Amino acid sequence: xxxxxxxxxxxxxxxxxxxxxxxxxxxxxxxxxxxxxxxxxxxxxxxxxxxxxxxxxxxxxxxxxxxxxxxxxxxxxxxxxxxxxxxxxxxxxxxxxxxxxxxxxxxxxxxxxxxxxxxxxxxxxxxxxxxxxxxxxxxxxxxxxxxxxxxxxxxxxxxxxxxxxxxxxxxxxxxxxxxxxxxxxxxxxxxxxxxxxxxxxxxxxxxxxxxxxxxxxxxxxxxxxxxxxxxxxxxxxxxxxxxxxxxxxxxxxxxxxxxxxxxxxxxxxxxxxxxxxxxxxxxxxxxxxxxxxxxxxxxxxxxxxxxxxxxxxxxxxxxxxxxxxxxxxxxxxxxxx
Amino acid sequence: xxxxxxxxxxxxxxxxxxxxxxxxxxxxxxxxxxxxxxxxxxxxxxxxxxxxxxxxxxxxxxxxxxxxxxxxxxxxxxxxxxxxxxxxxxxxxxxxxxxxxxxxxxxxxxxxxxxxxxxxxxxxxxxxxxxxxxxxxxxxxxxxxxxxxxxxxxxxxxxxxxxxxxxxxxxxxxxxxxxxxxxxxxxxxxxxxxxxxxxxxxxxxxxxxxxxxxxxxxxxxxxxxxxxxxxxxxxxxxxxxxxxxxxxxxxxxxxxxxxxxxxxxxxxxxxxxxxxxxxxxxxxxxxxxxxxxxxxxxxxxxxxxxxxxxxxxxxxxxxxxxxxxxxxxxxxxxxxxxxxxxxxxxxxxxxxxxxxxxxxxxxxxxxxxxxxxxxxxxxxxxxxxxxxxxxxxxxxxxxxxxxxxxxxxxxxxxxxxxxxxxxxxxxxxxxxxxxxxxxxxxxxxxxxxxxxxxxxxxxxxxxxxxxxxxxxxxxxxxxxxxxxxxxxxxxxxxxx
Numbered sequence: 001x002x003x004x005x006x007x008x009x010x011x012x013x014x015x016x017x018x019x020x021x022x023x024x025x026x027x028x029x030x031x032x033x034x035x036x037x038x039x040x041x042x043x044x045x046x047x048x049x050x051x052x053x054x055x056x057x058x059x060x061x062x063x064x065x066x067x068x069x070x071x072x073x074x075x076x077x078x079x080x081x082x083x084x085x086x087x088x089x090x091x092x093x094x095x096x097x098x099x100x101x102x103x104x105x106x107x108x109x110x111x112x113x114x115x116x117x118x119x120x121x122x123x124x125x126x127x128x129x130x131x132x133x134x135x136x137x138x139x140x141x142x143x144x145x146x147x148x149x150x151x152x153x154x155x156x157x158x159x160x161x162x163x164x165x166x167x168x169x170x171x172x173x174x175x176x177x178x179x180x181x182x183x184x185x186x187x188x189x190x191x192x193x194x195x196x197x198x199x200x201x202x203x204x205x206x207x208x209x210x211x212x213x214x215x216x217x218x219x220x221x222x223x224x225x226x227x228x229x230x231x232x233x234x235x236x237x238x239x240x241x242x243x244x245x246x247x248x249x250x251x252x253x254x255x256x257x258x259x260x261x262x263x264x265x266x267x268x269x270x271x272x273x274x275x276x277x278x279x280x281x282x283x284x285x286x287x288x289x290x291x292x293x294x295x296x297x298x299x300x301x302x303x304x305x306x307x308x309x310x311x312x313x314x315x316x317x318x319x320x321x322x323x324x325x326x327x328x329x330x331x332x333x334x335x336x337x
Numbered sequence: 338x339x340x341x342x343x344x345x346x347x348x349x350x351x352x353x354x355x356x357x358x359x360x361x362x363x364x365x366x367x368x369x370x371x372x373x374x375x376x377x378x379x380x381x382x383x384x385x386x387x388x389x390x391x392x393x394x395x396x397x398x399x400x401x402x403x404x405x406x407x408x409x410x411x412x413x414x415x416x417x418x419x420x421x422x423x424x425x426x427x428x429x430x431x432x433x434x435x436x437x438x439x440x441x442x443x444x445x446x447x448x449x450x451x452x453x454x455x456x457x458x459x460x461x462x463x464x465x466x467x468x469x470x471x472x473x474x475x476x477x478x479x480x481x482x483x484x485x486x487x488x489x490x491x492x493x494x495x496x497x498x499x500x501x502x503x504x505x506x507x508x509x510x511x512x513x514x515x516x517x518x519x520x521x522x523x524x525x526x527x528x529x530x531x532x533x534x535x536x537x538x539x540x541x542x543x544x545x546x547x548x549x550x551x552x553x554x555x556x557x558x559x560x561x562x563x564x565x566x567x568x569x570x571x572x573x574x575x576x577x578x579x580x581x582x583x584x585x586x587x588x589x590x591x592x593x594x595x596x597x598x599x600x601x602x603x604x605x606x607x608x609x610x611x612x613x614x615x616x617x618x619x620x621x622x623x624x625x626x627x628x629x630x631x632x633x634x635x636x637x638x639x640x641x642x643x644x645x646x647x648x649x650x651x652x653x654x655x656x657x658x659x660x661x662x663x664x665x666x667x668x669x670x671x672x673x674x675x676x677x678x679x680x681x682x683x684x685x686x687x688x689x690x691x692x693x694x695x696x697x698x699x700x701x702x703x704x705x706x707x708x709x710x711x712x713x714x715x716x717x718x719x720x721x722x723x724x725x726x727x728x729x730x731x732x733x734x735x736x737x738x739x740x741x742x743x744x745x746x747x748x749x750x751x752x753x754x755x756x757x758x759x760x761x762x763x764x765x766x767x768x769x770x771x772x773x774x775x776x777x778x779x780x781x782x783x784x785x786x787x788x789x790x791x792x793x794x795x796x797x798x799x800x801x802x803x804x805x806x807x808x809x810x811x812x813x814x815x816x817x818x819x820x821x822x823x824x825x826x827x828x829x830x831x832x833x
């Protein structure tokens with residue numbers, strides 16, 4: 001109940017945040033030196049026709065008026081039409097969102113697996129000759145951004161070996177359509193293990209590229225947290241009670257050390273979600289990152305606006321989910337608030 | 338590839354145990370294409386890259402041969418009136434849409450008249466502003482009437498967005514539904530589509546024309562050039578285009594000149610107000626060197642607003658690379674290497690291959706003769722905004738596509754001050770262009786466009802650089818017909 005109240009309060013602050021983000025985004029997009037009216041017209045449109053289009057799109061009106069019109073529509077679920085595709089911007093984003101969510105979740109699972117596993121290994125190696133080598137390894141992992149991992153994995157596992165596909169979300173023998181848009185789920189619901197395997201194979205490289213790039217930070221935070229907790233009195237007393245080192249680490253130390261790591265993972269997931277842009281383009285993954293890149297290229301302001309808001313909503317949702325998790329795991333925080 | 342094999346490969350891939358990709362079977366082919374269609378209503382948005390895909394699903398009234406000559410298609414014969422105010426057309430009587438309904442002049446009327454009225458929001462409206470009426474004489478015969486001479490109407494019937502759509506089907510399901518589930522009359526049917534991801538086409542077994550050799554074609558939308566290279570190299574796609582020139586060379590692909598011109602758009606004022614400075618800027622550019630450096634020598638140096646082989650091309654019209662002459666012209670205008678004329682020079686970066694590098698090379702060539710260019714990078718979308726406000730700098734690097742190859746669309750569209758492309762505001766050329774659009778008679782109008790092109794070169798109103806190229810890499814054994822305008826048509830692909 002206490003958790004629900006705290007989350008309700010967070011939700012109350014999320015709505016003004018969304019409003020501010022939408023206004024900032026709207027103003028920033030209108031300040032861009034592009035001509036959406038010209039971009040929305042055919043190549044043989046005259047200057048007179050483009051001017052008429054500009055008026056029809058309301059681009060000649062004051063910025064606050066333009067925003068008020070947009071906001072009124074948005075509150076009714078109308079986020080405008082894509083300039084380039086002449087389709088509902090919200091529908092385009094909704095259609096593309098599951099692919100990005102699926103990719104981000106898979107990447108987060110990989111990042112969590114590698115990060116948590118690596119964190120325990122780093123902690124175990126402390127004080128040994130292997131520690132500097134392990135530190136160098138994590139530094140190397142940290143220094144490569146996700147899109148470089150994407151290219152590297154594509155070349156190695158897609159071209160040189162080649163063991164994994166890297167185009168789209170599923171092999172050409174399987175349909176892309178599904179009830180939910182989450183292909184792994186849809187293929188399972190359809191009872192097609194082959195299609196599931198194909199979707200999983202297509203997801204492997206982009207998810208790994210994102211996951212590997214985000215894992216080192218988790219490793220380091222977990223190691224630091226474990227090191228901090230390891231010398232606390234309750235661990236010493238537990239050891240004196242005869243509890244084995246493995247149990248001490250995995251049960252007693254990890255329970256407290258995981259809390260800051262979880263908070264970091266929440267933040268990381270938000271970054272990871274935003275970081276799918278280039279990885280989606282490289283792997284031809286039809287998510288909102290791909291949609292955003294196209295929209296920016298075509299000065300498709302309504303689509304940029306709605307995708308920007310979608311990112312904001314997802315990041316806020318992730319933040320609330322992590323808050324809920326941390327509050328559930330740590331009763332002290334519930335009391336403190 | 339048989340499904341069982343594919344399934345096995347996919348499962349293996351999931352466990353990192355075996356290759357997930359393999360060569361395609363001979364009854365299918367996969368294309369890696371750089372962009373998606375904007376909509377499945379082919380009249381809605383004009384995007385040159387989508388033409389090849391639309392031409393697989395829909396028919397155009399007239400077609401173009403690989404050498405870009407107009408050839409019959411759904412229209413089997415046509416005759417333009419001497420005053421170019423009307424054109425008789427006769428349609429084939431054996432064309433059906435994918436839903437089995439007959440294609441008739443009712444569909445022709447619907448596409449090129451009903452859908453082009455002023456209230457229409459479709460791009461096709463702008464192509465047929467002159468369409469005053471389409472008189473339907475029978476299911477196969479009609480007369481197009483124009484409000485002013487339309488000598489290039491046949492070319493426009495084979496150009497961007499001019500695809501015949503089914504009247505009855507659209508009226509029954511609505512335009513929105515049509516754009517989701519298109520029904521065309523082309524050599525392929527659309528069987529699967531996922532935005533920004535995949536297009537699957539299956540052969541239309543009842544197609545009136547030559548049947549495609551490959552029954553099933555999958556088009557994977559791969560926007561990243563490096564990913565397209567990797568996809569064709571790994572065998573995940575059988576053919577791809579628009580890869581970097583160096584990759585096309587490395588993979589023994591094709592680098593073919595097409596009807597796309599790389600040019601400098603120039604102003605007629607500011608630092609370029611003096612004609613001698615503009616001409617000096619033209620003479621100072623070593624176009625052959627640009628071609629060698631950035632296009633493996635395959636891009637053809639150009640000195641006019643037409644590409645070789647098109648009706649407006651003049652083999653005798655050249656503007657020499659002559660730095661000495663450039664320096665003489667600049668000296669006459671009061672400039673030189675020690676007292677350079679200072680100009681702004683805009684370029685996109687990544688809009689077309691090596692664009693920014695070309696701009697930098699030109700900047701260096703200009704620097705040697707006494708033109709100091711301040712290079713600034715702009716987004717493609719910003720070009721139109723700046724041009725509208727007359728804020729483009731003296732020179733801007735630009736490309737212009739013209740699948741028809743017709744000089745009206747090259748010279749006329751590139752120079753017309755009423756259109757959003759050209760920063761040149763010279764009134765004389767503007768008036769001449771307006772008049773040239775209405776000249777009836779093929780020989781007379783071509784001659785006029787050539788004359789205007791010569792005039793533009795003589796006054797430095799444009800600085801053409803190169804005929805651009807299209808790169809293509811394809812699997813061994815996969816053939817495809819090459820078109821002078823860069824079309825890659827699935828219906829012309831075949832396995833040997």
